[in-house]
């Protein structure tokens with residue numbers, strides 16, 4: 475489903491983010507991406523979503539080579555991906571329900587259908603009772619679970635989460651992780667970057683990155 479073949483990414487002559495990285499993630503797998511700050515975790519996740527292109531090697535997602543994909547095809551690729559990235563914060567001028575409805579409205583769903591599906595997605599992350607709240611009235615962990623609801627409302631085949639538990643206390647981090655695991659249990663492929671040792675200890679598969687290289691082939 476996701477394959478990296480000898481992938482390198484060089485942002486500039488002295489910024490080599492990934493070096494000769496190869497691995498495969500099968501459909502339905504839950505994989506953690508570990509490594510210190512600057513190891514290349516975000517870069518790797520961005521490449522799967524065609525937010526960055528490889529400088530060398532191939533990134534294959536659902537049989538498509540990301541380096542060759544036309545920019546007009548990128549929205550279709552992303553429609554199958556649920557992205558939970560730090561940059562994509564909730565919009566603070568509208569309520570939780572409106573935030574989760576947004577991906578559906580921009581792809582042409584009716585308001586009625588979008589609302590039904592957004593409520594179902596909020597229910598899955600345990601926050602249906604907060605649908606009318608404003609984002610800033612929620613804790614960091616709750617906001618992160620809303621981000622997960624927003625990422626899965628389009629029913630993507632793959633979830634990419636970049637440090638989804640960063641800055642959360644243990645209890646909130648566990649709830650975020652449980653929400654992600656629930657999607658994995660219904661067949662969604664999940665790739666999650668994390669510094670969190672406790673989270674990694676419990677993981678079936680961990681890909682370790684250091685200075686842009688794979689440390690242990692998983």
Ligand SMILES: Nc1ncnc2c1ncn2[C@@H]1O[C@H](COP(=O)(O)OP(=O)(O)OP(=O)(O)O)[C@@H](O)[C@H]1O
Nearest residue numbers: 485486489490491510511512513514515516517518
């Ligand atoms: N747009 C960019 N332009 C130039 N260099 C970049 C860019 N994005 C990342 N880098 C560099 O690439 C390397 C890998 O960065 P990346 O963000 O992928 O690491 P990371 O493991 O996700 O780190 P963190 O955990 O701190 O987010 C770093 O040295 C970083 O400074």
